[in-house]
Amino acid sequence: MFDDGSDELFGGIWPFMKRALVFFLPIWVFLICWTADLHIFISAIAAGLSLPLIQIFEKMKLKHQIESESDSDNVIK
Amino acid sequence: MSIVDWVSDIVGISAPSTLEIIFLMSGFLGTAFFLILMTMMMLGDIVGGVFDSVFDTDFTMDSDLSFELFSIQGLAAAVMMFGWVGMFTLEATDTEVYAVIVGGFSAAASMYGVGLMLKGIKNLESDGTMKHEDAVGERGQVYSRIRANESGEVQVAVDGTLRTLTARAKDKALHISTGEFIKVIDVIGNTLVVEPLSDGEELVDEEE
Numbered sequence: 001m002f003d004d005g006s007d008e009l010f011g012g013i014w015p016f017m018k019r020a021l022v023f024f025l026p027i028w029v030f031l032i033c034w035t036a037d038l039h040i041f042i043s044a045i046a047a048g049l050s051l052p053l054i055q056i057f058e059k060m061k062l063k064h065q066i067e068s069e070s071d072s073d074n075v076i077k
Numbered sequence: 078m079s080i081v082d083w084v085s086d087i088v089g090i091s092a093p094s095t096l097e098i099i100f101l102m103s104g105f106l107g108t109a110f111f112l113i114l115m116t117m118m119m120l121g122d123i124v125g126g127v128f129d130s131v132f133d134t135d136f137t138m139d140s141d142l143s144f145e146l147f148s149i150q151g152l153a154a155a156v157m158m159f160g161w162v163g164m165f166t167l168e169a170t171d172t173e174v175y176a177v178i179v180g181g182f183s184a185a186a187s188m189y190g191v192g193l194m195l196k197g198i199k200n201l202e203s204d205g206t207m208k209h210e211d212a213v214g215e216r217g218q219v220y221s222r223i224r225a226n227e228s229g230e231v232q233v234a235v236d237g238t239l240r241t242l243t244a245r246a247k248d249k250a251l252h253i254s255t256g257e258f259i260k261v262i263d264v265i266g267n268t269l270v271v272e273p274l275s276d277g278e279e280l281v282d283e284e285e
Contacts, residue, residue, distance in 0.1 A: 020152060020188060028181045035096060035173035
C-alpha cells in the first residue's frame, strides 16, 4: 500500500485530527443548520456534504507540501 | 428518574429542550469519560510501579498505546468542552445557533491543546541517533578535499559532537581544498551539501 504522506501533516497530528473531524464535523454542521431552523432534510444534506471538505482540505495541504518540497530539492546547481 | 433528569437536576435546569439535553449529556459523559481515563492512567502508572519493584520487571507502556490513550482523552475533552461551553452560551445568550457554534470552536480549541501536548511529548523523545538534518546551518572545516562534482569529507559539530561526514559542494564546478571553512546548506541522504564561507561571513562570526 502506498503512503500518501498525509500522516506527516501538521507535525503528525493530522491523522488524529482527521478521525475526530470525520466524527464531529457532520454532527456540528447538522446541529448548526438544525438550530438555525433549516429543514431537517437540508440539515442532513449539509452535514453529509461537510465530509468531503475534510478530504479536499487534506489533498490541498498535501499538494501544497509536495510543491514546496520539490522547490527546495533543487539545491545543487 | 432517568440519567437526563438526574443531570438536569444537578445543573439546575427543569424541562430541558432537545439541544439542552444534547449539551448536558455531552458535558456530563465527556467529563465522566475524561476523569475515568485520567484515573485509569494514573492508577496504571502506580500499579505498574508496584509490579516493577515487587517482581523486578519492566511494565512500561509503549509510546503507541500512550498516544492512543492521549487521543481518546482529547476526544473526551472535546466532547466535555462542547457540552459545557455550549450549555453556558445557551444560558447566557438564549440563542441556540450561537451556542452550537461557540461549543464547536471550544471543542476544537481543546483538541488543539491536546494536539500541542502530543507534539510536546513527541519532542521529548530522544534515542541518541545523530540526525543529519541537524547539521544544516552549521559551519565546519574540510577534512578531505571536495573535488568538482565529487564527494569529500568535512568536519562539523552536530548536536554538540564533532563529526566527519561525507559532503559535496553546492556548486558542482567548485573545488574546495582541505582546511577551508564551509557552511552546511542542505542534506541529501547521508551527504551534506556545503558551500565555502565567504570572507564577510567569517568576519561577522569572529565579531560574534
